[in-house]
Amino acid sequence: xxxxxxxxxxxxxxxxxxxxxxxxxxxxxxxxxxxxxxxxxxxxxxxxxxxxxxxxxxxxxxxxxxxxxxxxxxxxxxxxxxxxxxxxxxxxxxxxxxxxxxxxxxxxxxxxxxxxxxxxxxxxxxxxxxxxxxxxxxxxxxxxxxxxxxxxxxxxxx
Amino acid sequence: xxxxxxxxxxxxxxxxxxxxxxxxxxxxxxxxxxxxxxxxxxxxxxxxxxxxxxxxxxxxxxxxxxxxxxxxxxxxxxxxxxxxxxxxxxxxxxxxxxxxxxxxxxxxxxxxxxxxxxxxxxxxxxxxxxxxxxxxxxxxxxxxxxxxxxxxxxxxxxxxxxxxxxx
Numbered sequence: 001x002x003x004x005x006x007x008x009x010x011x012x013x014x015x016x017x018x019x020x021x022x023x024x025x026x027x028x029x030x031x032x033x034x035x036x037x038x039x040x041x042x043x044x045x046x047x048x049x050x051x052x053x054x055x056x057x058x059x060x061x062x063x064x065x066x067x068x069x070x071x072x073x074x075x076x077x078x079x080x081x082x083x084x085x086x087x088x089x090x091x092x093x094x095x096x097x098x099x100x101x102x103x104x105x106x107x108x109x110x111x112x113x114x115x116x117x118x119x120x121x122x123x124x125x126x127x128x129x130x131x132x133x134x135x136x137x138x139x140x141x142x143x144x145x146x147x148x149x150x151x152x153x154x155x156x157x158x
Numbered sequence: 159x160x161x162x163x164x165x166x167x168x169x170x171x172x173x174x175x176x177x178x179x180x181x182x183x184x185x186x187x188x189x190x191x192x193x194x195x196x197x198x199x200x201x202x203x204x205x206x207x208x209x210x211x212x213x214x215x216x217x218x219x220x221x222x223x224x225x226x227x228x229x230x231x232x233x234x235x236x237x238x239x240x241x242x243x244x245x246x247x248x249x250x251x252x253x254x255x256x257x258x259x260x261x262x263x264x265x266x267x268x269x270x271x272x273x274x275x276x277x278x279x280x281x282x283x284x285x286x287x288x289x290x291x292x293x294x295x296x297x298x299x300x301x302x303x304x305x306x307x308x309x310x311x312x313x314x315x316x317x318x319x320x321x322x323x324x325x
Contacts, residue, residue: 064167066169066190066191067185068185
């Protein structure tokens, strides 16, 4: 299997699983792309939207291996960024405190989809997760956001 | 002859019961490193007429080998190097993988380690004959892939003379 195919299989399987859980993640959809400039349009339309950005931070470090196969030892990260505008949904309490918690809860819900024995996607294994959240104001709206960094190890290519 | 360099990643290892003929099917995969080490005890004789060494002799040859691998077929658990080739499992255990407590026979195996160079196809080869496994540590590490790290001790060895299946 070509290395690019191995990598894309992991990304596609990752997105497919998120797509099956859009409701509990509070988003209308998920795409592999950089979030700007589509974020505002999507967030206004769906109330929440998610973007998968592989190799956004860091790199895929690949160690060549012995044995004459194409197997390589990959160690990389994928970022998932989600944006929410709760004023566009019925979930909003319009409270910074509760909406921060709601945003954070969605982030942990995303992680729970891939931790424990659910950590295999394609031939990749998630072994570490980093969640951070924030918000920013755009005129009369508050956009809540979280960023989950998934750390992945892959050894088997063939 | 052409001198050339030998990059470790090209090394291959074939493992089989003592006396086997190395073949591609016997390759140990996916590999994380091999090592062969010929050790012996050296004896030196000195006298009183000279400060120089008078004689020397060698004894107790040990051929120590190491194999590290990280890709396995669990369906081959019984009947492969995990069991009757390395663990001295005999009788019904040879097919079931269950260690036979009534047998104290060391199962011997041969290991062929070889690699081709950057500019020549003739491989550098090391053979460790009649080796036995000293232990079988099987790690299950957290957040990391499982790697078998096997150390074995051969009765004798050969350097550069083996016919090996070059891939």
